[in-house]
Amino acid sequence: MHRCLQITEIFSAILSAVPAHGSFKREGKKSTYASVARTCKLFYExxxxxxxxxxxxxxxxxxxxxxxxxxxxxxxxxxxxxxxxGDEWQRFLRNAARVEKLSLQGSKSATNILRAARLGVSTSTNPFSGLRDLILKDIDLEQASYLPVILNSSLRSVWIMKCPYIATNALLGHLGHLCPTIEVFHALSIPSGASGVLLHFTSLKQLTCRNGMELTPTILSHLSSLPMLETFTNSLPNMRSIAGVHSLTAFKFLRSLHLFEITDHPTLLLLLKSIHPTSLSSLELSAASQPLPNIANMTELLIAISRFTTLQLLNINLNFRYENQDDEPIGYSILPLHTLRDLRHITLRNVPVSIDDQSIHLLGKAWPNLKKLDFSSYSTGAHHVTKLTLAALGLFATYFPQLGHVAIALDATSPPSTTGLEPRSSRPINLFIEASPLDERTWPDVAAYISAVYPKAYDYKRSIFSGARNDGRWTDIIRLVPVLARARREEEQRVRSSLRAEESQCADSDQ
Structure with a gap:
C-alpha cells in the first residue's frame, strides 16, 4: 500500500485520468480501462x-x-x-478460508449451517484453513460433533465458555486430535477425566481455567510435562492429594502463575514447591470470598515465595482474619521478599504488613526498579500495622526513582515542614493513601508537602486519597495539591528569571 495516499485517493487519481464514456475507441484508451480493471481487482482481494x-x-x-x-x-x-x-460451495469456501478469528455461538442457525457444511463439503477439504483464534460459547453435544468442519492444524488459540461438561469432553477430544499446535487455551473448567488431552497440545503456552480444574498428582504431572507451558491460571481448593507430587514433576519453564479461590494454606505451599525457583516472573495469589481460616504463619508463605528470585510481579490478595477480632493486630515482616531483586510490581492486599519509615531505605536497596507498591486493605479483618508517616512519601521519592503508583496507609496528622524542601520527584504518580488520619488544623500542610514531594501526583479511576475518616478534607487536598504545585513552579520560574536579570546587569556593569 502507498505510504501516504489512502485507497480512495488512489482510486480518485486513477479515475480522474480515465476518458469519458464513449471515447474509449480512440487508440490507447483500451489499455487505460484494462489498467483500471486490474487496479480494482488488486484491491478487491x-x-x-x-x-x-x-x-x-x-x-x-x-x-x-x-x-x-x-x-x-x-x-x-x-x-x-x-x-x-458441488460448485455451489465454492464462494462459501473462499470466504471461510479468509476467517482468522471466529466466535461460534450455540444457536440453531449455527447448527443448521454446520450440519449442511458437514454433509456437503468433502472431508478432504478444510473450509477454515486460515482460522487462528476460535471462541466456542454455549455449544451442545450435537454442535460439538460438527466441530471438525471448522478445526485445522494451524489453530493457535481456543476459548471454551458456558459449555456442558459432556460437550466440553467432546470438544477437547476433537481439539486434541486435530489441533496439536494450540498455544493458548481458555476454559471455564476442564473435566478431570479429560485432562489427559492436554498432553496432545505440545505447543501449549497459556492455560486458563476460570472455574478451576481439579489438580491431582497425575494432572500436575501432565501439565509439568508440557515443554512450552509458560502461563497457568487455576483455582486452588483444599487438595491435600497433591502432597504426592514428586520433585521431578516440577514446572521448569512456568513464567506466570495465577491461583485464585485459595482455601487452604498447606495446599498452596505444596504447589509452590513444585515450581522451579528460577522460572517465575509473575505470581498472583487470591483467596476465596471467605477469609482463610488457617493461614496463621504468613512468614512461611513469604519464605516460600522468596525462592522465586526472578519475580517481577507479585500480587497477593488474601482475606486475612484474626481468630479473635479483639486481638492486637499482627504485622508480618516482608524481609524474606528482599531477595526479589527484579521486582517491578508488588501488591500485598488484605495482608497485614509491618512497615515503618526506617525500612523504606532497605526496601529501596532490595527493589531498585520498583514501579508499583500496593499495601492496601479493604477487609475489616485485616489491619495494616504501619508506622509510616507522611514523610514516607519523601523517602519513596528518594529511594524508588521509578515508582509510579503507591497505595498504603500512613499517619498524616503531623506533616513535615516544606521549608527548604526541593521537589523530590518529577514523575507522574498515582497516590492512594488509604484510611490515613488527618488533623483538622494541619491538613493544608499535608497538601503542601505532597505537592512539594510529588508535584505531578494524579488520580486514576478512583480518588488518590480515600478513607473512612476525613474524606471531606482529603477531597480538599486533592483539589489543592495541583494548585500548590503550579504556584511553586511559577514562583521558581520567576526566581530564575530574576537571577538571570541580575547576572546580566552585573555583567554589563563590569564592562
Whole structure:
C-alpha cells in the first residue's frame, strides 16, 4: 500500500485520468480501462480478506450460499431448505478460508449451517484453513460433533465458555486430535477425566481455567510435562492429594502463575514447591470470598515465595482474619521478599504488613526498579500495622526513582515542614493513601508537602486519597495539591528569571 495516499485517493487519481464514456475507441484508451480493471481487482482481494478476518458468528457466511438454498424463519432462524451441491460451495469456501478469528455461538442457525457444511463439503477439504483464534460459547453435544468442519492444524488459540461438561469432553477430544499446535487455551473448567488431552497440545503456552480444574498428582504431572507451558491460571481448593507430587514433576519453564479461590494454606505451599525457583516472573495469589481460616504463619508463605528470585510481579490478595477480632493486630515482616531483586510490581492486599519509615531505605536497596507498591486493605479483618508517616512519601521519592503508583496507609496528622524542601520527584504518580488520619488544623500542610514531594501526583479511576475518616478534607487536598504545585513552579520560574536579570546587569556593569 502507498505510504501516504489512502485507497480512495488512489482510486480518485486513477479515475480522474480515465476518458469519458464513449471515447474509449480512440487508440490507447483500451489499455487505460484494462489498467483500471486490474487496479480494482488488486484491491478487491485485500478488502475481502479484511472484511472476513474477524467473524462474530458463523451465520453471516450463509450469504455466500445460493439464495434459494436457505431461508430465514419468522423468529430469525436460518434454515437450509436445499442442501447446496458441488460448485455451489465454492464462494462459501473462499470466504471461510479468509476467517482468522471466529466466535461460534450455540444457536440453531449455527447448527443448521454446520450440519449442511458437514454433509456437503468433502472431508478432504478444510473450509477454515486460515482460522487462528476460535471462541466456542454455549455449544451442545450435537454442535460439538460438527466441530471438525471448522478445526485445522494451524489453530493457535481456543476459548471454551458456558459449555456442558459432556460437550466440553467432546470438544477437547476433537481439539486434541486435530489441533496439536494450540498455544493458548481458555476454559471455564476442564473435566478431570479429560485432562489427559492436554498432553496432545505440545505447543501449549497459556492455560486458563476460570472455574478451576481439579489438580491431582497425575494432572500436575501432565501439565509439568508440557515443554512450552509458560502461563497457568487455576483455582486452588483444599487438595491435600497433591502432597504426592514428586520433585521431578516440577514446572521448569512456568513464567506466570495465577491461583485464585485459595482455601487452604498447606495446599498452596505444596504447589509452590513444585515450581522451579528460577522460572517465575509473575505470581498472583487470591483467596476465596471467605477469609482463610488457617493461614496463621504468613512468614512461611513469604519464605516460600522468596525462592522465586526472578519475580517481577507479585500480587497477593488474601482475606486475612484474626481468630479473635479483639486481638492486637499482627504485622508480618516482608524481609524474606528482599531477595526479589527484579521486582517491578508488588501488591500485598488484605495482608497485614509491618512497615515503618526506617525500612523504606532497605526496601529501596532490595527493589531498585520498583514501579508499583500496593499495601492496601479493604477487609475489616485485616489491619495494616504501619508506622509510616507522611514523610514516607519523601523517602519513596528518594529511594524508588521509578515508582509510579503507591497505595498504603500512613499517619498524616503531623506533616513535615516544606521549608527548604526541593521537589523530590518529577514523575507522574498515582497516590492512594488509604484510611490515613488527618488533623483538622494541619491538613493544608499535608497538601503542601505532597505537592512539594510529588508535584505531578494524579488520580486514576478512583480518588488518590480515600478513607473512612476525613474524606471531606482529603477531597480538599486533592483539589489543592495541583494548585500548590503550579504556584511553586511559577514562583521558581520567576526566581530564575530574576537571577538571570541580575547576572546580566552585573555583567554589563563590569564592562
Amino acid at each position: 485485500p478488502a475481502m480478506d479484511a472484511a472476513w478476518a474477524i467473524l462474530p458468528d458463523i451465520v453471516p457466511l450463509v450469504a455466500s450460499l445460493p439464495g434459494d438454498s436457505w431461508a430465514k424463519s419468522d423468529d430469525g432462524e436460518i434454515l437450509i431448505v436445499r442442501p447446496p451441491e
